[in-house]
Amino acid sequence: MNEFAMYASDLLDGRKALVTGGGTGIGKAIATGLSMAGADVVIAARRAEVLDETAAEITAMSGRPVTTDLVDIRDLDTVTALAQRQGDIDILINNAGGQFPQKARDFSPNGWRTVIDLNLNGTWNMVQAFGNIMLDAGGGSICNIVATVGRGIPGIAHSASARAGVVELSKTLAYEWGPKVRINCVAPGQFRTDAYDNTYEEGVGDGFVEQPLPHVGHVSDIANAAVFLVSPTARFITGETLYVDGGLTVQGPMSALPPGGFPERNEPSPHR
Ligand SMILES: CCC/C=C/C(=O)SCCNC(=O)CCNC(=O)[C@H](O)C(C)(C)COP(=O)([O-])OP(=O)([O-])OC[C@H]1O[C@@H](n2cnc3c(N)ncnc32)[C@H](O)[C@@H]1OP(=O)([O-])[O-]
Numbered sequence: 001m002n003e004f005a006m007y008a009s010d011l012l013d014g015r016k017a018l019v020t021g022g023g024t025g026i027g028k029a030i031a032t033g034l035s036m037a038g039a040d041v042v043i044a045a046r047r048a049e050v051l052d053e054t055a056a057e058i059t060a061m062s063g064r065p066v067t068t069d070l071v072d073i074r075d076l077d078t079v080t081a082l083a084q085r086q087g088d089i090d091i092l093i094n095n096a097g098g099q100f101p102q103k104a105r106d107f108s109p110n111g112w113r114t115v116i117d118l119n120l121n122g123t124w125n126m127v128q129a130f131g132n133i134m135l136d137a138g139g140g141s142i143c144n145i146v147a148t149v150g151r152g153i154p155g156i157a158h159s160a161s162a163r164a165g166v167v168e169l170s171k172t173l174a175y176e177w178g179p180k181v182r183i184n185c186v187a188p189g190q191f192r193t194d195a196y197d198n199t200y201e202e203g204v205g206d207g208f209v210e211q212p213l214p215h216v217g218h219v220s221d222i223a224n225a226a227v228f229l230v231s232p233t234a235r236f237i238t239g240e241t242l243y244v245d246g247g248l249t250v251q252g253p254m255s256a257l258p259p260g261g262f263p264e265r266n267e268p269s270p271h272r
């Protein structure tokens, strides 16, 4: 089975799609899924060699040409220039992003700013530049790749805050741009891309034990969710965040009998 061929090969025929960070990991998988579904795909990031190599790989699989382009989403000038070159897109996937893990009490002011700038401001740069063109052109669909926000993500408070901002931005724009542009998010759980392995050395952590589907996801799981959301199959869906996380965010069900038994009645909380 080809994990990236879940949809009809003409589902996105005649549509042009741009994927930021499409040269590696999750972005590469999404670009592959879009290409397999018939879209004309552009992948954009900062490293030309990586993009070129990936474009050739995707073309070998899908039989469709893939274009590469350069952008640093934190640099508005490069985003504006990209929008001038590639503005005629129907689909935008904002996947570029990342962070470093650190306890929040140790964040330096610049460390915090850097992660917010990449994941919130960088995504906004892309959304506004391309969204405005889509609005003028008559329509389009945007999908933002975020993280499993909603219950807190210890170890990456900066990124969790930025991604929550993107989720709320998407809901808000769903209203403002509703008649013309749909905008949704996909929230990945943990996926062992090269970047993930390089950043989180110990790899699979204890979290998986508690997860209803107790294993890591495959990048095609994200790709299939993103292709669904930007395709006409999801034409009545906007402002939504689809969690692709093996049930990670529903872990910790309420237990009928708490560990240690029921507390004494009327005992005040020991916390200040
Ligand atoms: C549950 C998990 C879910 C998510 C999974 C994934 O995302 S998987 C994918 C996971 N993989 C990825 O997300 C990709 C890996 N991450 C990256 O490529 C980078 O961390 C970056 C793009 C976020 C920032 O890069 P950049 O070149 O723009 O940054 P810069 O070098 O110019 O420094 C700016 C400030 O940040 C500080 N700082 C930086 N690193 C660290 C650190 N490790 N420690 C502490 N601090 C750090 C640095 O000290 C400086 O502050 P200072 O000293 O001036 O006060």
Ligand SMILES: NC(=O)C1=CN([C@@H]2O[C@H](COP(=O)(O)OP(=O)(O)OC[C@H]3O[C@@H](n4cnc5c(N)ncnc54)[C@H](OP(=O)(O)O)[C@@H]3O)[C@@H](O)[C@H]2O)C=CC1
Pocket: 020, 021, 022, 023, 024, 025, 026, 027, 044, 045, 046, 047, 048, 050, 071, 072, 073, 074, 095, 096, 097, 098, 099, 118, 122, 145, 146, 147, 148, 187, 188, 189, 190, 191, 192, 193, 194, 195, 196
């Ligand atoms: N893997 C996981 O478990 C999870 C991942 N995520 C998020 O999903 C996305 C993809 O993750 P993953 O594939 O694992 O990681 P990668 O590091 O492989 O993907 C990030 C991509 O974004 C590009 N990129 C980074 N910064 C910029 C920038 N400033 N401008 C343009 N492009 C940039 C990189 O290419 P280049 O360096 O060439 O610019 C790279 O291709 C990220 O946003 C990540 O944080 C969220 C939750 C879990």
